Amino acid sequence: MNFNTKAVSRITGLSLRQIDYWDRTHFIKPSVSEASGYGSVRLYSFTDLIQLKVAKTLMDKGVSLQKIRRAINYLKKHMPDIKKPLSELRFLTDGETIFVLTKNKKAILDTLKNGQLVFSLALGEIVEGLKGEVSALQREKKYEVTVRGKKYAVVLHPDTEDGGYWIECPSLPGCASQGDTIEETLEMIKDAIKGHLEVMEEEKRVRKAS
Amino acid sequence: MNFNTKAVSRITGLSLRQIDYWDRTHFIKPSVSEASGYGSVRLYSFTDLIQLKVAKTLMDKGVSLQKIRRAINYLKKHMPDIKKPLSELRFLTDGETIFVLTKNKKAILDTLKNGQLVFSLALGEIVEGLKGEVSALQREKKYEVTVRGKKYAVVLHPDTEDGGYWIECPSLPGCASQGDTIEETLEMIKDAIKGHLEVMEEEKRVRKAS
DNA sequence: TATTCTAATTACATGAATGTATTTATTAAC
DNA sequence: GTTAATAAATACATTCATGTAATTAGAATA
Structure with missing residues (x-):
């Protein structure tokens, strides 16, 4: 199932301008169909939607767009492997590198190095939330x-x-x-x-x- | 011991423009002596220095200035209590509220709620680092x-x-x-x-x- | 086929944070 | 006491991320 910009905006809470800008600056592009002039339609996949929602979530927490770009890049690379254990999944970053935890929470502890800044957000929850929004929209x-x-x-x-x-x-x-x-x-x-x-x-x- | 803007810049790595701007926008002001016209001198206390360094550290990790302002506000209020257990101290925020941990690391775990974004940085280390920079400067x-x-x-x-x-x-x-x-x-x-x-x-x- | 709707495109404006360069009054040095 | 050094003040420019409004070509509909 695919989503146009309006649907993406409604589901994620991003503005149309942001979606447009992020596409143009090669941040998050619609992987199903790209814009091709006036009146054409951007179509985003559900995976795109996850990326957009993660970006929005990080933004709401005060992370700068530049850092988010790097985080999303990681997500893009590793998305295929991730699909299975969504409910337990955690998406971790220290602002430089991002890593995903599927084990128990104790694993997070090891990452709390001195002076390191650690972001942790539950990707699974985000995905579940998105599913809800999508079905509501439907x-x-x-x-x-x-x-x-x-x-x-x-x-x-x-x-x-x-x-x-x-x-x-x-x-x-x-x-x-x-x-x-x-x-x-x-x-x-x-x-x-x-x-x-x-x-x-x-x-x-x-x-x-x- | 007090520090003028040049010293602050050298120690923290902030630009003079940033220090000036942050003072003018009432973000972090010099508590020892304020600027009062051309040629006057801004004098920062060591406590100010800690705040500035924390702000810089958060910035380097990609946290937006607006969120940092809120974090520093917390720090300002609670700085007096903090002075003692610096070495074990951790400064925690989920972007909304900030709390300080002096217990063992396990306490951090409890704060990793679902979908919460947690920043953890060792305030003690930052302070120790500053002490080093200061004595080097001296x-x-x-x-x-x-x-x-x-x-x-x-x-x-x-x-x-x-x-x-x-x-x-x-x-x-x-x-x-x-x-x-x-x-x-x-x-x-x-x-x-x-x-x-x-x-x-x-x-x-x-x-x-x- | 003509009209309307739609979504991208374009253009312009804004605001925050910062760089850079110049000016100015105070302080320090001679 | 005059001059030189200093640091704040000022002014202007810039970049990024967005808002807003107008334009335009393609798609849908009558």
């Missing part, structure tokens, strides 16, 4: 409702806050609703569309009259 | 040698690389020498001064003749 399901004999495409979003749903009708900007179950939410958007259409017709009539 | 002793009946001030520097000394005569720019013992080095600079004077006189004679 849960945005498209439905079709019929109002006055006409079909309308609607998009159903799970409301991660309180467990319900909110729904929108892209062809009628501003037309949205919400509900607790999928069925209820679909009924709600039907009503919303009806109301929306009525308002539009009223406006049209007013314009003609004037 | 070892720069001033002597006086007599050449052809005239007295010349000379400065003796311990050569930290190979244990010997190197010596210079500030009033004769470019006139320097070296030796293994202090006595030998002082003899060497006498010869160097003699040679230097001869060359200067020769130049003067040539200029007159032309």
Whole structure:
């Protein structure tokens, strides 16, 4: 499964500008399909997504971009070997070199040399978190409702806050609703569309009259 | 014992511009005497020096200045308590909060929470290192040698690389020498001064003749 | 096929941190 | 007491990483 920049931005929390800049400066590039001019699409793999999320995580912790570049380079090289033991995995760096721990936590101790600065972050957790974000994004399901004999495409979003749903009708900007179950939410958007259409017709009539 | 900006720069490796900027932005200010116009002198205490060195160490490891500011703020508050157990001390931060460990290394393990980024650096080592740098700086002793009946001030520097000394005569720019013992080095600079004077006189004679 | 949407591209602006060079007032030296 | 050395102050330039807004060509849709 692949991701365009917008999805990457939503999942990782990076800005579109950052994603663009990082690609252009050869930091993290979309490995599925590169940008090729106006209107083309950058497509990132899940592995790319992990790299981007690790970079973001390190940034949030105050690590400078220059150091992160080196860390990500290591990750790029060793990503193929890593795939298996994700849950126990730890991604370690002293700012110069980065190493990955799959053993028990005691192994970390040995790395705490004098005056060394050690970054430790659980890659496994990051990956699990990403999986969650991705599936949440996927849960945005498209439905079709019929109002006055006409079909309308609607998009159903799970409301991660309180467990319900909110729904929108892209062809009628501003037309949205919400509900607790999928069925209820679909009924709600039907009503919303009806109301929306009525308002539009009223406006049209007013314009003609004037 | 206090330090002016030049000394601070030499000891910590920070540039004069950085020291100046950090003072102006209220990051690390000289606690002994503040700047008060042209030609005034910033004087830093040894405690200031530790803060500056910690900041530099974190910077070299790729931590952003903004995060370091927060780390140093913690250090400022807790410095009084810290003074005693320097050798065992570790200065820890996960980028948000900073804590200091004086117990055995096992305590560090507990702090390695999931997804947490942990910086560990040995404050004791940094302090010891600073003490060394400071005493090395102090070892720069001033002597006086007599050449052809005239007295010349000379400065003796311990050569930290190979244990010997190197010596210079500030009033004769470019006139320097070296030796293994202090006595030998002082003899060497006498010869160097003699040679230097001869060359200067020769130049003067040539200029007159032309 | 024409129009609209989309996402990259381009251009410009910003802010933090720092380098560099010049100026200036104080301190030290003669 | 005059001059020279010193270190802060000032001014300007630069780089990196980003924000923002306008432009543009390709893709999707009517």
